[in-house]
Amino acid sequence: MTSEEKAPRPLGDLERLVMEQLWAASEALTVRQVHERVATTRDLAYTTVMTVLDRLAKKELTERERDGKAWRYRAAAPREELAVDLMRDALDRAGDRREALVRFVGQVSDEEAALLREALAKLDGDTSGRAG
Amino acid sequence: MTSEEKAPRPLGDLERLVMEQLWAASEALTVRQVHERVATTRDLAYTTVMTVLDRLAKKELTERERDGKAWRYRAAAPREELAVDLMRDALDRAGDRREALVRFVGQVSDEEAALLREALAKLDGDTSGRAG
DNA sequence: GACATCTACGACGATACGTAGTAGATCGTA
């Protein structure tokens, strides 16, 4: 049995839009604040935003703290971390990891290849723990 | 507007199980053949397998060709390609690609890091076209 | 106390997916 973890469902469109507000904000936002920002693009009811935020919290993609009678939401993890989780998950489901990585590297842009080399270079001398 | 392609939905569990049979097979398989293989693990109706195969074909994850009155299905792309598509998609949705790649590289196992280096090395001297 | 603001909870439609039944074409064979 090859590790059968639960695949992280990709976000729906509205969920993503809401998460983007949180990621873009430097502070935790109230439902109203998120609604205001989202409203510049889409005409949504206040409660719709509230529901989405609530569902995201249940999925532990956001965290919330009380602020008076309102909640303030913040992203539970940076956007890039969520992306990496999805990348890992995809890689884990690939049959041949070597093959997958070769394909991946073969598809990235020159710029991304450079970033990868850079990141790999950083690993040298960096002896912090990594999974084996 | 950052390129808003349709996110490739991850496969459902049964869909994945079926795809695995196709990926594992050297030849295109009939519904019956897939059913036989899957039946060693799960008790499913023949038509269930047929439906799944049909849906996968509509999603263009499988291709089919006539063989007498039956269809033969084969995976439209190798397993690793599907994985890479998902990785690309995840990376594209990351805010800061550099940050995402750094995190990604920081999370892979030593073995995977080695594979990445290897794959990147192959890019040198390989002047085949890549996206910019 | 009247009004604004928030949350909690429920709801409904759409879509994806797991799961399967039935009808009807086709093919081999007694």
Added chain:
DNA sequence: TACGATCTACTACGTATCGTCGTAGATGTC
């Protein structure tokens, strides 16, 4: 030729997720 096996096509139903809100009720402000 009529029979049974095999296949596809089409339909269907239950559950889960997500987009989208509405209503009820608590609380805070003048």
